Amino acid sequence: MINISNSPLHDKQGKDxxxxxxxxxIFHYLQNHIATASxxxxxTGVPQKNITRxxxxxxxxxxLWEIEKxxxxxxxxxxxxxxxxxxxxPKSNKQNLL
Structure with a gap:
């Protein structure tokens, strides 16, 4: 689970x-799904411009990792x-191949 208060993301947005x-x-959705922003x-209903940020x-x-284009x-x-x-x-996948 992501800890927002200890993250650089927290400083950018304050307590919004x-x-x-x-x-x-988004974080939790992508724990169980591999998906594009669209x-x-x-x-989830989260606007795509927000997902990009x-x-x-x-x-x-x-x-977060880009898996495949x-x-x-x-x-x-x-x-x-x-x-x-x-x-x-990608790091985990490389280790699984060894």
């Missing part, structure tokens, strides 16, 4: 409850499939 709620929603918006911040915090099931355009599950991280 909506930010924390949306960030947690797919996340469709599933959270994606960057979570990547910088080492909590392929055709999005929601839009039909190429996009990155994302995950916050450490088992899906």
């Amino acid at each position: 409850k909506e930010f924390q709620s949306q960030l947690k929603t 797919m996340i918006t469709k599933a 959270y994606k960057r911040d979570l990547q910088e915090a080492g909590k 392929k055709k999005c099931k929601a839009t039909g355009f190429k996009a990155w499939y994302l995950s916050t599950n450490p088992d899906n991280s």
Whole structure:
């Protein structure tokens, strides 16, 4: 689980409850799903422009990984499939191959 108060994300947004709620929603959704930003918006209702910002911040915090770039099931355009599950991280996948 992400600890927002000890994260650089917390400093950027202060105690904004909506930010924390949306960030947690996305983080938890991506623990159990691998999805594009458009797919996340469709599933959670969090606006895509917000997901883009959270994606960057979570990547910088080492909590989100781009898994594969392929055709999005929601839009039909190429996009990155994302995950916050450490088992899906590129580092974890390389260790599993050894």
